[in-house]
Amino acid sequence: MSIPVGHYQYDPIDRDFLQARIAEFEGQVQRRLDGTLSEDEFKPLRLMNGLYLQLHAYMLRVAIPYGILDSRQLRKLGEIARRYDRDYGHFTTRQNIQFNWIRLEDTPAILRELAEVDMHAIQTSGNCIRNVTADEYAGAAADELVDPRVHAEILRQWSTLHPEFTFLPRKFKIAISGSPNDRVAARFHDIGILARPGADGAPVFRIFVGGGLGRTPIIGEELFDSVREEHLLATLEAILRVYNARGRRDNIYKARIKILVQAIGVEAYREAVEAELAQMDLERYRLTPEAVAAIRSRFAVPQLEAPADADAVLAQQRRDDPLFDRWVRSNTHVHRDPGHIIATVSLKPAGGIPGDATSAQIARLADLADAYSFGEIRITHLQNVVLGHVRKDRLRDLWLGLSEVGLAEANIGLIGDIVACPGLDYCALANARSIPIAQKLGARFADTALQAEIGALRINISGCINACGHHHAGHIGLLGVDKRGEEFFQLTVGGRAENGAAIGTILGAALPEDETVDAIARLVDCYLGRRESGETFLDTLTRLGHEPFREAAYETV
Amino acid sequence: MKRPVRLEPGQKLVLTANRLLDGRTVWWCADGTWNLHIGCAALLDADEAEALLSRASEQAQRDGVVGVYDTAVQAVVPPEPVTVREKIRAHGPTVHPEFAVETEQ
Numbered sequence: 094m095s096i097p098v099g100h101y102q103y104d105p106i107d108r109d110f111l112q113a114r115i116a117e118f119e120g121q122v123q124r125r126l127d128g129t130l131s132e133d134e135f136k137p138l139r140l141m142n143g144l145y146l147q148l149h150a151y152m153l154r155v156a157i158p159y160g161i162l163d164s165r166q167l168r169k170l171g172e173i174a175r176r177y178d179r180d181y182g183h184f185t186t187r188q189n190i191q192f193n194w195i196r197l198e199d200t201p202a203i204l205r206e207l208a209e210v211d212m213h214a215i216q217t218s219g220n221c222i223r224n225v226t227a228d229e230y231a232g233a234a235a236d237e238l239v240d241p242r243v244h245a246e247i248l249r250q251w252s253t254l255h256p257e258f259t260f261l262p263r264k265f266k267i268a269i270s271g272s273p274n275d276r277v278a279a280r281f282h283d284i285g286i287l288a289r290p291g292a293d294g295a296p297v298f299r300i301f302v303g304g305g306l307g308r309t310p311i312i313g314e315e316l317f318d319s320v321r322e323e324h325l326l327a328t329l330e331a332i333l334r335v336y337n338a339r340g341r342r343d344n345i346y347k348a349r350i351k352i353l354v355q356a357i358g359v360e361a362y363r364e365a366v367e368a369e370l371a372q373m374d375l376e377r378y379r380l381t382p383e384a385v386a387a388i389r390s391r392f393a394v395p396q397l398e399a400p401a402d403a404d405a406v407l408a409q410q411r412r413d414d415p416l417f418d419r420w421v422r423s424n425t426h427v428h429r430d431p432g433h434i435i436a437t438v439s440l441k442p443a444g445g446i447p448g449d450a451t452s453a454q455i456a457r458l459a460d461l462a463d464a465y466s467f468g469e470i471r472i473t474h475l476q477n478v479v480l481g482h483v484r485k486d487r488l489r490d491l492w493l494g495l496s497e498v499g500l501a502e503a504n505i506g507l508i509g510d511i512v513a514c515p516g517l518d519y520c521a522l523a524n525a526r527s528i529p530i531a532q533k534l535g536a537r538f539a540d541t542a543l544q545a546e547i548g549a550l551r552i553n554i555s556g557c558i559n560a561c562g563h564h565h566a567g568h569i570g571l572l573g574v575d576k577r578g579e580e581f582f583q584l585t586v587g588g589r590a591e592n593g594a595a596i597g598t599i600l601g602a603a604l605p606e607d608e609t610v611d612a613i614a615r616l617v618d619c620y621l622g623r624r625e626s627g628e629t630f631l632d633t634l635t636r637l638g639h640e641p642f643r644e645a646a647y648e649t650v
Numbered sequence: 651m652k653r654p655v656r657l658e659p660g661q662k663l664v665l666t667a668n669r670l671l672d673g674r675t676v677w678w679c680a681d682g683t684w685n686l687h688i689g690c691a692a693l694l695d696a697d698e699a700e701a702l703l704s705r706a707s708e709q710a711q712r713d714g715v716v717g718v719y720d721t722a723v724q725a726v727v728p729p730e731p732v733t734v735r736e737k738i739r740a741h742g743p744t745v746h747p748e749f750a751v752e753t754e755q
């Protein structure tokens with residue numbers, strides 16, 4: 094395979110830029126070490142290069158643009174985990190990877206290694222436009238209307254080091270999907286974009302603004318229903334300009350675009366954007382069909398060829414092997430090509446750490462991607478990994494390969510597929526540990542038959558109000574709070590990030606850590622006892638209201 | 651700026667920071683060095699801590715540490731931090747017993 098499929102191909106200009114940037118950062122690190130730069134001076138510089146200082150060490154966040162990697166890049170991430178970290182990496186809800194045990198003096202060398210495979214850590218922190226996220230099934234799903242990666246790449250190029258937007262009032266997150274089934278949590282982003290084909294075949298974009306989680310969770314509001322492709326960049330530029338000029342800079346908790354949209358109202362925001370557009374040089378920002386085609390041509394397309402009986406082979410294998418069948422049920426999605434299928438690899442082993450992968454697992458995933466999916470890997474916003482184009486008749490071989498490295502858990506979208514932030518085990522901002530609760534819940538519901546019986550149920554855990562674990566968007570959400578130095582968890586129910594986005598409702602007073610898992614088990618029992626045929630947890634919750642669940646959670650035996 | 655320190659009976663203060671080179675959590679010892687192990691941390695009374703804290707902060711660059719602050723511990727051997735956060739800093743992430751700071755040289 095000469096050029097990897099799935100992501101944009103860098104050219105020499107991109108590579109020279111990365112090298113210059115690393116040299117600059119290396120100089121900054123040197124000056125920090127010799128004392129020329131104080132910590133206060135150095136901190137914003139290291140953050141611009143993805144380097145945080147956490148509880149036990151530096152943490153490096155590496156960007157995975159729109160979540161897509163090739164096997165060479167993934168292998169490199171595994172090597173970095175082995176050489177510079179403690180043999181593992183953590184995949185995040187923003188489709189990035191974090192290394193938890195990084196040495197400051199190693200960072201320039203790590204960035205050089207990343208640059209060898211066209212990767213970097215730019216825009217993973219700071220008050221800039223962050224890494225753009227996209228649908229993890231992009232270019233593969235049968236239900237997709239527009240492949241969002243081409244426009245995600247256009248947005249990446251537009252936003253990278255955008256001189257006007259390097260010092261926004263606060264961080265800025267954009268997600269884009271081209272499917273009617275929102276798989277990017279579009280309404281929980283500063284800007285969420287849903288693409289669909291327009292009348293003339295060129296895509297049009299529905300744009301939401303002002304969504305977000307954190308201490309003030311807000312569902313994004315529709316700013317425009319149908320922005321034409323040629324005006325996409327101008328429109329985004331205008332939205333950002335209004336925010337940059339009018340967003341609050343006096344109070345970090347009120348600085349996100351969501352607060353501005355709430356303060357002035359979405360109509361006033363729209364008027365401000367339209368006024369900005371009216372005085373902009375639209376020609377300068379016009380996204381021409383030629384420009385789009387040029388970007389599209391930098392994406393290699395997989396040659397999807399499968400034997401005529403691929404589907405029949407898979408069907409037979411599923412009948413022969415109930416364990417495999419269960420995995421196929423939960424961990425695959427329909428591909429646009431009838432001979433292929435999308436496989437999601439769960440990084441949520443029962444009792445394990447959500448989103449963590451060892452360097453050995455990372456290396457094996459790269460090999461399996463080469464063997465079964467054109468060397469292409471996607472990281473999902475739910476901390477799992479997708480192999481997008483697997484031939485149906487080879488799916489079982491892939492599953493066997495995954496089993497060998499403990500990556501064949503059959504729980505995608507089920508109660509074991511828990512999203513959790515690093516929490517107090519690593520994070521300097523945390524109130525409580527997220528991972529141990531996730532591990533206990535994972536172990537409690539380890540039985541995959543039970544998980545299948547429970548059905549679609551998403552648990553999201555954040556260790557503090559910053560909501561990196563998206564607890565507001567969990568069907569069941571857990572928020573860590575600190576009561577006099579002890580860990581407590583506040584429970585929410587009814588949140589969802591998919592279509593019909595909703596913010597979870599707080600059930601009642603926060604529970605002590607050691608009572609939380611039992612309370613959730615009682616919630617689940619309440620649902621199992623009272624659901625009607627075919628209902629999911631959310632269906633039953635909607636039908637019955639919160640009261641029975643509140644009673645179940647707080648019942649003390 | 652400095653918040654008033656209220657120590658319960660049996661508690662003392664220790665000074666802590668992160669090492670500049672690798673970010674690791676370190677504790678200030680009576681011999682003036684910074685150590686990975688809380689076992690060697692100097693146990694301080696509130697007024698003692700205040701003076702040492704400002705001196706340690708001034709010397710941070712020379713000593714290769716960042717973000718010096720004080721935190722309360724139970725004055726036992728080895729001293730045990732009062733808050734969950736500082737316990738985790740002292741002993742390492744609870745989810746990786748193999749990384750326990752105690753087992754490091």
Ligand code: HEM
Nearest residue numbers: 185186187305306307308349513514515520522559560561
């Ligand atoms: C461990 C170091 C981390 C630090 C210091 C950190 C810090 C923060 C802060 C301060 C916020 C709130 C921002 C605001 O509301 O203005 C936030 C939000 C967020 N972070 Fe993190 N975070 C960390 C790790 C992570 C991880 C591991 C993930 C993915 C699992 C993540 C994903 C997010 C997301 C999705 C949000 C909320 C969405 C939104 O911005 O509204 N962060 N983070």
Ligand code: SF4
Nearest residue numbers: 514520523556557561
């Ligand atoms: S939610 Fe809080 S505890 Fe969790 S990673 Fe984000 S900042 Fe840290």
